[in-house]
Amino acid sequence: xxxxxxxxxxxxxxxxxxxxxxxxxxxxxxxxxxxxxxxxxxxxxxxxxxxxxxxxxxxxxxxxxxxxxxxxxxxxxxxxxxxxxxxxxxxxxxxxxxxxxxxxxxxxxxxxxxxxxxxxxxxxxxxxxxxxxxxxxxxxxxxxxxxxxxxxxxxxxxxxxxxxxxxxxxxxxxxxxxxxxxxxxxxxxxxxxxxxxxxxxxxxxxxxxxxxxxxxxxxxxxxxxxxxxxxxxxxxxxxxxxxxxxxxxxxxx
Amino acid sequence: xxxxxxxxxxxxxxxxxxxxxxxxxxxxxxxxxxxxxxxxxxxxxxxxxxxxxxxxxxxxxxxxxxxxxxxxxxxxxxxxxxxxxxxxxxxxxxxxxxxxxxxxxxxxxxxxxxxxxxxxxxxxxxxxxxxxxxxxxxxxxxxxxxxxxxxxxxxxxxxxxxxxxxxxxxxxxxxxxxxxxxxxxxxxxxxxxxxxxxxxxxxxxxxxxxxxxxxxxxxxxxxxxxxxxxxxxxxxxxxxxxxxxxxxxxxxx
Numbered sequence: 185x186x187x188x189x190x191x192x193x194x195x196x197x198x199x200x201x202x203x204x205x206x207x208x209x210x211x212x213x214x215x216x217x218x219x220x221x222x223x224x225x226x227x228x229x230x231x232x233x234x235x236x237x238x239x240x241x242x243x244x245x246x247x248x249x250x251x252x253x254x255x256x257x258x259x260x261x262x263x264x265x266x267x268x269x270x271x272x273x274x275x276x277x278x279x280x281x282x283x284x285x286x287x288x289x290x291x292x293x294x295x296x297x298x299x300x301x302x303x304x305x306x307x308x309x310x311x312x313x314x315x316x317x318x319x320x321x322x323x324x325x326x327x328x329x330x331x332x333x334x335x336x337x338x339x340x341x342x343x344x345x346x347x348x349x350x351x352x353x354x355x356x357x358x359x360x361x362x363x364x365x366x367x368x369x370x371x372x373x374x375x376x377x378x379x380x381x382x383x384x385x386x387x388x389x390x391x392x393x394x395x396x397x398x399x400x401x402x403x404x405x406x407x408x409x410x411x412x413x414x415x416x417x418x419x420x421x422x423x424x425x426x427x428x429x430x431x432x433x434x435x436x437x
Numbered sequence: 438x439x440x441x442x443x444x445x446x447x448x449x450x451x452x453x454x455x456x457x458x459x460x461x462x463x464x465x466x467x468x469x470x471x472x473x474x475x476x477x478x479x480x481x482x483x484x485x486x487x488x489x490x491x492x493x494x495x496x497x498x499x500x501x502x503x504x505x506x507x508x509x510x511x512x513x514x515x516x517x518x519x520x521x522x523x524x525x526x527x528x529x530x531x532x533x534x535x536x537x538x539x540x541x542x543x544x545x546x547x548x549x550x551x552x553x554x555x556x557x558x559x560x561x562x563x564x565x566x567x568x569x570x571x572x573x574x575x576x577x578x579x580x581x582x583x584x585x586x587x588x589x590x591x592x593x594x595x596x597x598x599x600x601x602x603x604x605x606x607x608x609x610x611x612x613x614x615x616x617x618x619x620x621x622x623x624x625x626x627x628x629x630x631x632x633x634x635x636x637x638x639x640x641x642x643x644x645x646x647x648x649x650x651x652x653x654x655x656x657x658x659x660x661x662x663x664x665x666x667x668x669x670x671x672x673x674x675x676x677x678x679x680x681x682x683x684x685x686x687x688x689x690x
Contacts, residue, residue: 185438185559189552190467212614214443216607218551219566222660225608230615237617261619266612267656269627274653279663283670287571290540291547291591295566298471298551299442306438313472313548318540328618338544354469355478359519361465362483364490365581366514374522400527403520407475410532417536 188306193351195310198254198343203309208256211303218299226280226289227296228263230328230336231256237327244323245316245339254341259317259324260297262289264428265333281431286335286424293337301340310345313338319416321423332428353381441559446604448563451507451596456562461509464556471552479533479542480549481516483581483589484509490580497576498569498592507594512570512577513550515542517681518586534684539588539677546590554593563598566591572669574676585681606634 212229220226232238233256241259242251251257264280271278279285301311317324317339324336359377369377378399381387387399394402404410424430465482473480485491486509494512495504504510517533524531532538554564570577570592577589612630622630631652634640640652647655657663677683 185441186463186467186556188438189556189559190470192470192472194472209610210439213610214439216610216613217443217445217604219445219447219554219564221568222656223605223607224656224661225613228613228615228619230617230619232617234617263613266622266627266630269622269624270631271653271657273624273627274651276651276653276657277663278657279661279666282663282666284571284666284673285661285670287543287673288568290543291568291571294544294547295551298548299555301472302552302555303439303442306442311472315474315541315544318537318544328615329621330619331621334619351470352476354476357462357466357469360469360478360481360516362481362581364483364485364487366481366483366583366587368582368584369519369522371522371526374519374526377519378523398527398529400524400529403475403477404524404529404531408477408532408538410530410535413532413535413537417538420537420540 185306189302191351192305193349194312195343195345195347195349196250196312197345197347198310198341199346201344203255203343207307211300211307214303215296215300218296220292220295221288224267225292226262226264226267227293228261228266228334229296230259230261232259232328240327241324244320244327245314248314248316250312250341251314254312254343256342258300258340258342259328259336260293260338260340261330262286262293262335262337263333264289265331268333280333281428283424283429286429290335290337297338297340304342308344309342312341314341318420321420322426325423325427330427335423335427335429353384355381438559442555444604445558446602447565448596448598448600448602449503449565450598450600451563451594452599454597456508456596460560464553464560467556468549468553471549473545473548474541477520478545479515479517479520480546481514481519481587482549482553483512483514485512485581493580494577497573497580498567501567501569503565503594504567507565507596509595511553511593511595512581512589513546513591513593514583515539515546515588515590516586517542518584521586533586534681536677536682539682543588543590550591550593557595561597562595565594567594571673574673578676578680588676588680588682606637608634
């Protein structure tokens with residue numbers, strides 16, 4: 185079992201083999217055994233198979249081909265809508281229109297997503313996470329008809345693998361694990377932690393293709409730029425407000 | 438393997454059996470195979486065994502006994518500090534002092550936490566998530582010496598189980614899964630989705646013990662109140678600002 189967790193790779197190309205409805209149902213059942221906050225289960229899982237809806241979702245995910253090529257696109261959403269409705273039907277006044285409640289529901293959503301991901305991979309399925317979900321949340325809200333108090337957090341494309349990619353690198357364990365308390369990095373430690381990643385032929389090719397001088401510049405100047413991050417930050421904060429998670433006094437920011 | 442995922446329960450009491458350092462190391466290695474954003478690995482894992490540091494962390498977690506009783510307390514943190522330092526040493530200008538970057542790093546942290554959790558449970562360990570981490574993030578920052586651009590997201594207590602709790606209920610699958618697009622709930626559906634949970638003897642005892650008339654009121658009036666949520670929202674937003682994730686124009690909020 186540890187091997188499933190250890191040997192996983194992201195799968196971006198899927199075969200034509202369909203996923204049996206019984207298997208998908210079982211994986212969703214198992215996913216919901218993930219830990220969640222106070223057993224409120226403040227998430228929803230939107231399972232999309234329709235070609236036209238996948239096509240409509242695609243631009244939100246920067247037109248990545250997995251979205252239409254995968255048999256299933258699964259959008260994990262922070263959801264206080266269902267819980268709020270239950271409270272209101274039970275003479276209880278919900279107080280979940282705030283940032284903490286959004287973070288609680290986002291946390292629940294991510295734990296159930298990863299529980300699903302491991303379950304799917306243990307059955308031979310391949311998955312790819314799309315982090316674009318929080319970049320273009322409003323587009324996804326529109327396509328999936330997400331009501332107030334529901335925000336999409338992360339998306340998984342799922343299908344049987346049609347590729348066997350080589351596992352990508354990770355930083356050495358001592359680069360990300362701290363014992364007892366956080367140990368601030370010295371310049372020499374940073375050098376050592378990133379040395380292997382920088383030495384890889386694919387990293388060097390990446391630098392060359394992008395006309396940069398260091399791998400870090402590919403991230404800051406091309407892949408995850410300050411300008412894009414700030415634009416998407418504003419868009420996401422607007423979505424949180426619109427979906428009802430910033431009712432409180434905003435003067436704190 | 439699916440059984441490990443399906444049969445899990447939260448474990449809050451741990452035996453005296455220690456966890457072999459080789460096993461803990463293996464679990465951490467495996468955890469880092471979780472998917473992450475752009476392979477930036479913008480998280481850190483703080484592994485705490487020291488009795489005095491666990492004692493210092495305990496108040497942040499509302500003095501829950503697991504914090505000192507568990508052999509390991511593991512704090513998963515959103516971390517752009519390491520990545521920023523690398524960028525600056527490589528003539529690259531990081532643009533990660535914004536809300537989107539915080540959400541990216543929080544996402545990475547939660548996926549690696551759940552990957553760790555499943556790995557640990559597959560080896561017979563028991564775990565308990567502490568959602569209190571984002572409530573009292575500043576206290577944890579102080580105890581664990583987390584620098585700017587590092588925010589604790591979730592905590593796991595880990596050890597060999599000294600209890601075998603009965604698995605708690607979940608909402609019926611149709612209550613949390615939507616096909617194709619989100620299907621808004623009717624009042625009748627809400628009744629049906631929550632009927633089983635409300636019928637449980639432990640739910641009814643919960644209502645009785647708290648002198649409430651409905652289970653929902655236990656959540657809104659006792660466990661997750663509007664007042665507490667708003668206080669902790671303000672505290673968390675202050676932490677995000679202080680840790681460097683709201684440098685951008687705040688007039689959007």
